[in-house]
Amino acid sequence: MIELQDITKSFGDKEILKGVSAVMESGKVNLIIGASGSGKTVMMKCIVGLMTINTGKILYDQEDFTAMEEKEKKLVRQKIGMLFQGSALFDSMTVEQNVMFPLDMFSRDTLRDKKKRVMECLERVQLKDAAKKFPAEISGGMKKRVGIARAIVLNPKYLFCDEPNSGLDPQTSLLIDKLIKELTVEYNITTVINTHDMNTVMESGDHIVYMYQGKKQWEGSNKDIVFSKDQKLNDFIFASEFLREAKEMRQLDLFKDGSWRDQLKKD
Numbered sequence: 001m002i003e004l005q006d007i008t009k010s011f012g013d014k015e016i017l018k019g020v021s022a023v024m025e026s027g028k029v030n031l032i033i034g035a036s037g038s039g040k041t042v043m044m045k046c047i048v049g050l051m052t053i054n055t056g057k058i059l060y061d062q063e064d065f066t067a068m069e070e071k072e073k074k075l076v077r078q079k080i081g082m083l084f085q086g087s088a089l090f091d092s093m094t095v096e097q098n099v100m101f102p103l104d105m106f107s108r109d110t111l112r113d114k115k116k117r118v119m120e121c122l123e124r125v126q127l128k129d130a131a132k133k134f135p136a137e138i139s140g141g142m143k144k145r146v147g148i149a150r151a152i153v154l155n156p157k158y159l160f161c162d163e164p165n166s167g168l169d170p171q172t173s174l175l176i177d178k179l180i181k182e183l184t185v186e187y188n189i190t191t192v193i194n195t196h197d198m199n200t201v202m203e204s205g206d207h208i209v210y211m212y213q214g215k216k217q218w219e220g221s222n223k224d225i226v227f228s229k230d231q232k233l234n235d236f237i238f239a240s241e242f243l244r245e246a247k248e249m250r251q252l253d254l255f256k257d258g259s260w261r262d263q264l265k266k267d
């Protein structure tokens with residue numbers, strides 16, 4: 001579990017994060033959502049320690065990350081897997097070598113054990129057959145899966161994904177979401193995803209933090225969203241008339257066991 005306690009972050013006199021408190025739960029897919037410029041990326045960078053917060057605390061499983069010496073922070077970072085936007089694979093390395101990279105950096109296992117672990121991870125993302133291919137030879141969805149295999153190769157306790165669906169078609173996006181969710185539950189990972197994708201929000205959002213102008217505006221699950229009366233959240237999620245209608249149908253459906261059809265006929 002990761003806890004944010006009243007964190008603030010400023011650049012010069014511009015305050016970007018204005019006292020955010022939130023909890024990212026283990027074994028769950030935690031989403032950070034919000035409009036462009038609301039502070040999602042800055043927040044994620046602060047959580048992983050790529051940016052330093054001005055005030056507040058960040059706790060990793062009750063340990064105060066903000067108060068740690070650099071040596072201790074490094075130990076926490078080793079438990080973090082990251083899936084970057086655009087996959088960020090090394091073009092000159094094969095799929096297998098890309099997934100091997102974190103092991104070469106941080107593991108003292110034998111080459112044989114490392115290769116075995118890489119193959120286990122590639123098998124988990126159904127890419128064993130692509131081990132010898134180069135990134136240029138595989139599709140965008142496959143690249144994301146290589147990125148996921150690389151992110152889990154060190155058995156992370158925490159997994160951060162920045163826009164995991166960017167550039168993917170809706171069906172491939174759903175497969176990636178499903179895979180991330182399965183891995184999160186399977187290994188009890190605290191997964192944090194920064195996303196704009198409404199399918200992800202509705203399908204995978206076990207726990208959602210909605211950011212509005214540097215503040216946490218709302219926090220809850222994908223199920224809570226359907227019934228939320230928060231106007232800003234509703235305007236953001238259900239931006240189109242089509243989605244607003246879908247929400248109303250879903251509400252009636254959930255409340256009245258499918259009787260929304262009768263309701264609609266009356267209107």
Ligand SMILES: Nc1ncnc2c1ncn2[C@@H]1O[C@H](COP(=O)(O)OP(=O)(O)OP(=O)(O)O)[C@@H](O)[C@H]1O
Nearest residue numbers: 011014016034035036037038039040041042043196
């Ligand atoms: N290194 C930086 N120096 C100064 N300002 C920054 C820096 N990084 C981000 N900002 C500012 O912080 C604000 C929030 O940016 P952030 O990238 O977190 O938004 P976001 O919600 O992730 O947006 P998007 O969905 O477009 O990625 C923006 O006004 C941005 O200009």
